[in-house]
Amino acid sequence: MQPTLFDSLYTQAQQLDKHDRLAATRELFALPKDMIYLDGNSLGPVTYIAKQRAVEVVEKQWQPDLIKSWNQHQWIDLPRLVGAKIAPLIGADPSEVIACDSISVNLYKLLHVALSIQHESSPSRYKIITQIGNFPTDGYIAQGVVAHHNQALELVYAEETDIIAALDEDVAVLMLTHVNYKTGLMLDMAEITAKAHAVGVIVIWDLAHTTGVIPIDCQAWDVDFAVGCGYKYLNGGPGAPAFVYAARRYHTQLFQPLTGWMGHANPFAFDQDYQAGEGMQSFLCGTPSVISMSVLDASLDVFEPIDMQDVRYKSVQLTQFCLLCMEASDLLVELPCISPSDGQIRGSQLAFTHSQAYAICQALIAKGIVADFRAPNVLRLGFAPLYVSYQDIVTSVRTLSAIMSEKIYLDDDYQVRHAVT
Numbered sequence: 386m387q388p389t390l391f392d393s394l395y396t397q398a399q400q401l402d403k404h405d406r407l408a409a410t411r412e413l414f415a416l417p418k419d420m421i422y423l424d425g426n427s428l429g430p431v432t433y434i435a436k437q438r439a440v441e442v443v444e445k446q447w448q449p450d451l452i453k454s455w456n457q458h459q460w461i462d463l464p465r466l467v468g469a470k471i472a473p474l475i476g477a478d479p480s481e482v483i484a485c486d487s488i489s490v491n492l493y494k495l496l497h498v499a500l501s502i503q504h505e506s507s508p509s510r511y512k513i514i515t516q517i518g519n520f521p522t523d524g525y526i527a528q529g530v531v532a533h534h535n536q537a538l539e540l541v542y543a544e545e546t547d548i549i550a551a552l553d554e555d556v557a558v559l560m561l562t563h564v565n566y567k568t569g570l571m572l573d574m575a576e577i578t579a580k581a582h583a584v585g586v587i588v589i590w591d592l593a594h595t596t597g598v599i600p601i602d603c604q605a606w607d608v609d610f611a612v613g614c615g616y617k618y619l620n621g622g623p624g625a626p627a628f629v630y631a632a633r634r635y636h637t638q639l640f641q642p643l644t645g646w647m648g649h650a651n652p653f654a655f656d657q658d659y660q661a662g663e664g665m666q667s668f669l670c671g672t673p674s675v676i677s678m679s680v681l682d683a684s685l686d687v688f689e690p691i692d693m694q695d696v697r698y699k700s701v702q703l704t705q706f707c708l709l710c711m712e713a714s715d716l717l718v719e720l721p722c723i724s725p726s727d728g729q730i731r732g733s734q735l736a737f738t739h740s741q742a743y744a745i746c747q748a749l750i751a752k753g754i755v756a757d758f759r760a761p762n763v764l765r766l767g768f769a770p771l772y773v774s775y776q777d778i779v780t781s782v783r784t785l786s787a788i789m790s791e792k793i794y795l796d797d798d799y800q801v802r803h804a805v806t
């Protein structure tokens with residue numbers, strides 16, 4: 386029975402792959418043979434152009450041209466140039482995005498900016514709202530900001546499915562992650578932003594699991610501020626710089642607290658006193674990590690000819706097809722799915738729960754299917770439409786099915802926890 390089931394799913398997958406408009410983009414990625422990578426939402430794989438750029442920046446720029454490279458190879462302009470390449474992916478103007486630092490650091494800056502803008506016009510607002518189950522760093526940063534305001538502020542965690550109800554005249558800032566890192570639930574960015582604005586609340590969006598896989602429109606949706614990740618769906622490499630978006634209407638009010646020299650109006654004047662640079666430049670703090678930023682710059686070229694609507698279409702199809710395979714092979718009974726069943730409110734991932742989720746994940750990895758585990762009990766599969774095929778899904782589910790039916794995950798080797806999960 387089982388072989389026939391997977392054989393027929395495989396035939397179906399071959400048809401879907403044949404009609405996949407993005408099938409050719411897989412060739413741009415240097416993926417290991419015999420590995421199916423379902424973890425591009427944690428760390429995207431390297432593209433051939435990014436690899437080439439890494440060598441080039443070291444051998445053809447840093448090595449021969451040394452410090453002259455800052456001008457000669459436009460190193461100094463990279464944060465702005467990379468930001469401009471990210472802008473179309475989020476519906477922003479190139480002048481509204483800059484690449485720098487990490488999401489955590491950028492959230493710190495944005496919280497201060499948003500709070501100070503609110504303080505000018507509505508000083509009595511004291512609440513920061515975020516969602517229950519948000520990625521921990523987002524909450525940690527907000528907790529730090531509250532602590533440094535001598536508790537004059539309050540951080541409130543609200544139910545993700547009922548954010549609007551938490552908004553009132555006491556709320557200064559709403560800080561939300563668009564796609565939940567664990568469940569993949571996608572919030573309605575346009576609607577929540579509009580409802581927040583109606584009660585005078587400024588919204589900061591975390592686009593970590595959005596940028597490069599879900600098209601959004603910051604300008605049309607009147608989005609105030611956002612941050613996003615360079616190393617997930619943008620494939621910029623481990624620790625790649627993150628980015629910040631700020632709507633142009635705020636560009637004269639961007640008083641961020643990390644007033645380092647790269648954000649100064651004229652860093653090379655070496656003035657004694659800080660004077661913020663114009664617009665997005667003021668989000669810079671210290672020297673950009675040029676090698677990393679160059680690699681991200683190159684990896685973004687993959688998106689240049691791509692229509693994000695095609696990416697979203699395939700993403701929804703991939704997750705739907707995976708659910709179909711899981712259902713057909715009876716796996717959903719043992720591994721219940723906690724991601725939304727409606728593709729329209731689901732990001733590009735699926736989360737399944739099991740008390741042995743960690744060991745199951747290790748067993749999958751040992752068989753060449755790279756997924757990840759999120760504490761305490763989630764097996765998370767990420768579907769990056771630029772290189773994951775429908776056939777990959779059948780192979781993965783078939784492998785998972787064998788691991789479950791033969792209880793391979795109980796093997797001692799799969800029970801040992803590593804530092805990074």
Ligand SMILES: *Cc1c(COP(=O)(O)O)cnc(C)c1O
Binds near residue numbers: 520
């Ligand atoms: C991955 C991720 C981050 C990462 O933050 P860094 O500071 O860039 O390491 C932040 N928020 C969310 C929602 C994430 O998924």
